[in-house]
Amino acid sequence: MSPLQACLLISALLFAIGFAGAVTRRHAILVLIGIELMLNAANLNLIAFWRFSPHPEALTGFIFVLFSMAMAGAEAAVGLALIIAIYRHKKTSNLDEVKELKG
């Protein structure tokens, strides 16, 4: 097993864990955490493909992941804000009860 394959395997595991969390959890924040895990699995893939590519000195994958993480931070902020808004409105953060678009 090459280092790249090991990285990809870890990344796939991470993605699967995140996906399972996002699908099975009922609490909105836990679902958000699952989504973050899946995002980070993708980031790990990007880093791995860059590090074991023919031209690792170009820093392309690194820059890409840096942007991606910044975006993930923004996304988490927006997601949390939405969850708080929903909680204030519905007095719950259980996703099963939040299934109507009409407010």
Added chain:
Amino acid sequence: MIWIVKNLWLIPALPLFAAGIIAVNKQPARKLAATLAIGSMALGFLLSLCAFSATLGHHGEGAFREVFSFNWIQFGGQWMDIGWVLDPLTAIMLVMVTFVGMLIFIFSVGYMAHDENFMRFFCFLALFASGMLGVVIANNLFLFFVSWEIVGLTSYLLIGFWYHKPSAAAAAKKAFITTRIGDLGLLLGMVWLYAQTGTLNFYTPEHTGCLETAALNTMLAAPPVAGFAVVTAIGLLIFLGAVGKSGQVPLHVWLPDAMEGPTPVSALIHAATMVAAGVFLVARVYPLMSIGGIIGAHGVPVTTSLTVITWVGAITAIFAASIAVAQNDIKRILAYSTVSQLGYMMMGLGVGGVAVGMFHLITHAFFKALLFLGSGSVIHGCHEEQDVRKMGGLKKYMPVTFAVYAVGMLALAGFPLFFSGFWSKDEILHSAHNWPVSHIPFLLGCTGALFTAFYMTRQVALVFFGSYRGHEDRSAHGHTAPDHSHSSEFHSHDPHESPAVMTVPLIILAGFAILLGFVGTPAWPWFDGYLTGEEFKLDFSKLAEPGTLGLMVASAAIVFTGLGLGWFLYGKRQRKTVAEKDVLEAAQPFIYKLLENKYFIDEIYEATVIRFNAFAARLCDFADQWIFGSAVLLVKYVTVGLAWLYRLTDEYFVNLGFDTGCEALREGGGGLSKLHTGRVQTYLRIIGVALVALIIFLIWGRKA
């Protein structure tokens, strides 16, 4: 062109506007209604005087005539014109109608004071005046016909004014239907005239009107139809209209029944103006009636149409006058007298031309309006009593009414020298005497004059002389009306004189009943000269000519005989009680019965015309029910059958397909909508599963 010719339309338009304003006014504004109606007539009278003065002073230069026409309705390439004509005939009628109308309107204010439908009454009166004035000014047979029908309609409305009385409603219907028979003739004549001449204008500036020489000669040249010259046939058809409107035999039956209307209506419509419209029609189309005739000894043409007119007139005159002898309703006596006088006018037109007939029309309008309004005053004073047997001695209670009534009665009877009726009737008799065809109309006319003097004397003697029999009737028969039940009230129910608003018009009319005669005496034939535009001069020697003088003496003798006979039978020896038999009835019960029942004309019509009509109606009903009805039924069943077929096709073929399609769509939509739960995680799960499936598929596919 004089301004008045152009603006002649204002005269009928003013009362029309008045009627319109009264009709749309919801408020019970009695004063406004009366003011508008009377005001429009007064203005119309002033305009008529202007028109009249414009026609004066043309003696010796032919008849004055100016017309004003413009296009009205287009059909095909032809235009129907509307227009008015101003000639002496129009002018004199305008003045008469507006003046008499105005006086009668004023009288109505008093007579109808207690009627709750006062406004409706004035609306109809004004509408009537408008129609009548339209008839007078029309320069077109079509406009004439339209106005003629407005007049007929208002006559119907006003006869049936008290429509809650079944007799009034029936009389209105009778009048309308009877005159309609005549109007059909007029309409046919009108259409035929149009077919022959291509125009309905009476006169045009280019002399192409249907009463002018060119058109008349075209008609004369047309080939005869069924033995009648075309011009005669058209003339007789138009005359049929006049027969209906002017109550000539045999269509006279409606006029006496028309007395069910309020008395001012009887005076205005059924004595002075509307019934004279028929006479006016004949006078208007006189050129048509007289064309192609042999000119008789006195310059009067003799044609088939004019001969028919003369005979009908003469028969009507004697026929109605004899019926009037045996009537007991004060208004019915006058109604039959009107019919008889209209007969005289027709006869005058036939034997002597326009001037003779029209002169009697004008004088008659004044004294008959006077008599009717006088009888209205009597009826008003006697608390709506109309039976002359229940009156008597009113001279004491109603001196003014008596005086004016006596004037009217003497004018109608033709009392010599001082009353208009004498001169106008004498002129007719004079012309009839000179008529070359036959002497019988003259004799009939003389007998009619005798009857006229007789029945008028009888009426006046019964109404105004002797002692009042109204009380005696009430005490003898309990009470005639519910509100007369207390004997102590009898004194307040003495007859009383009418208010000034009613007596003043009477006095004015009485003045004219006397004065008008002097414009048409043989010594000063102003009226004749005015209508024909011929020269004339004051010549007293004409009075003393043997023919004229002899006839005047003879007619005076007839009148005196009638007056004397009437006074001898009814005045000298007054009836004592209401139930007492009439003198004539005691002497000649059979004849009296015949006259009292109007020669059983109504009954004859009932047995013949009406029975035939009922039979025809039943026949039509039968045909309608069984022949046309079954045809309609058949069509109905076919339609219903087709409808069934359509429905079945629709339900079981067309709809079924659509329904299935719709159902499938709806179910598909319902199934899909189940996926749409709103649970984000479910979506995510599906995406995940789908992703895995996609990857497996791709890998598997790559390998394969």
